[in-house]
Amino acid sequence: MSSAPPNPNNNPTAASAGGAGGSSPTFSPLYQQIKALITQSLQSGEWKPGELIPSEVELANRFKVSQGTVRKAIDELAAENLVMRKQGKGTFVSTHHEARAHFRFLRLMPDEGVPHYPESKFIEVKRTRAPADVARLLDLKSGDAVIFIKRVQSFDAVPTIVEELWLPGLTFKGLTAERLEEYKGPMYGLFESEFGTRMIRATEKIRAVCASDGDAALLHIAANTPLLASERVSFTYGDKPVELRRGLYLTESHHYHNELN
């Protein structure tokens, strides 16, 4: 009784997703191929940060797979913070313009009281050429154009962070001190809205160092005060590095918070 299996093949046209056919089998589950296709649409800007993406049923029809397969693809994208599901409303492209996202990359927390976002004061913004170490971390060539930013961040008017940022000049063409000054809120929000570059994940290396005279002056502390030094490399789609951020954190009344799972 009943009918024959309606879709016996598990390797549809979407199998071409994933790049050049290589020597290895290059097998990939259907939902991974769908995930890659959705990621492409995110990357290309077909759906912009904050926007609603098509419903699961709609995507299932578009890709000619079942809703369950689309669901599993979106499950993983949601786990990676690329999209956000909202029951009854739909699935939205993640954005850095959200209270929720603001503390995803900022791990410096006050010892007492509730976390809040610091105020920025820009010390220097200039176009220059990438030193060798910066070039290596940003996947550039030594001497390529970069933008250098130096700023101090304060919590409740207490200077707490000195930060130096290096950005690929090509990606962030047109970024000026003025635009930085007038923009309030997390820099990743600015990068996303104005330059179409969304930070997806980052790696950090953390050490303890002594404050130099210059940094001590910026933070209004004694020279040789111990500081946390973090070196962060941020990546966008395709694991492309797009930001190098070197920060010095004063940990008198703040700490770097981490969860180990």
Added chain:
Amino acid sequence: MSSAPPNPNNNPTAASAGGAGGSSPTFSPLYQQIKALITQSLQSGEWKPGELIPSEVELANRFKVSQGTVRKAIDELAAENLVMRKQGKGTFVSTHHEARAHFRFLRLMPDEGVPHYPESKFIEVKRTRAPADVARLLDLKSGDAVIFIKRVQSFDAVPTIVEELWLPGLTFKGLTAERLEEYKGPMYGLFESEFGTRMIRATEKIRAVCASDGDAALLHIAANTPLLASERVSFTYGDKPVELRRGLYLTESHHYHNELN
């Protein structure tokens, strides 16, 4: 035509899982209830670390739900590192006795070369009473029995970590300097095998400090060298704190590694 829905109710006997019936609806999806039941079996020791748990089909029969529901429950347990799936073999209870697990909580990485596990030298092991701050973090009463451990850890014979551990005396009754000395490998493995207490997750607070004379001597460095100070609270099932660990890390040739997602 065809049959009636075979299982129209979605609130079987398992609905009793989750504790006392309270004022709020206490609604919980079936798979969450199954997840709670499986977690109970893990906690009670029905399946011990490293062991194979029953197959999905078996658990589905036991709990009178579909395999898909059990699968979703196990998916979450695997995401939380409580169990490990191995295709073709089965699902296993996670254990700290695995190369894979050794670096889940150890985030201090060498700047060059491959990570490896440090050697421990114990400075002090004693039973004492919990100071107020320790008691608060371990959810004990001030003055409750605790075990205090102080040790130095070395990479390639270079002292790099000074660590002080505070453990609830009741949970770790019988822990002596001898057993620590003779046990090679991560301490969490010892805790799991000998005391039936498995660390599930932890939170850390990190700062920069100056080495005291005593710590400087232990690490063979100059006093006032900047060090990373981490305060870690580890939790077992039921979010019960079972370890307070205060570490000082020398970050001359190592760094604290973190991934932001």
Added chain:
DNA sequence: TAGTGGTCTAGACCACCCC
């Protein structure tokens, strides 16, 4: 060859949101 987890489908109903 038998058993396990992994993938995929199809269809049902539920909870939530907004009109």
Added chain:
DNA sequence: GGGTGGTCTAGACCACTAA
């Protein structure tokens, strides 16, 4: 009321492992 994601089921086939 109609649409969305969330849950649950049942059954098929695949990939991997071990005897």
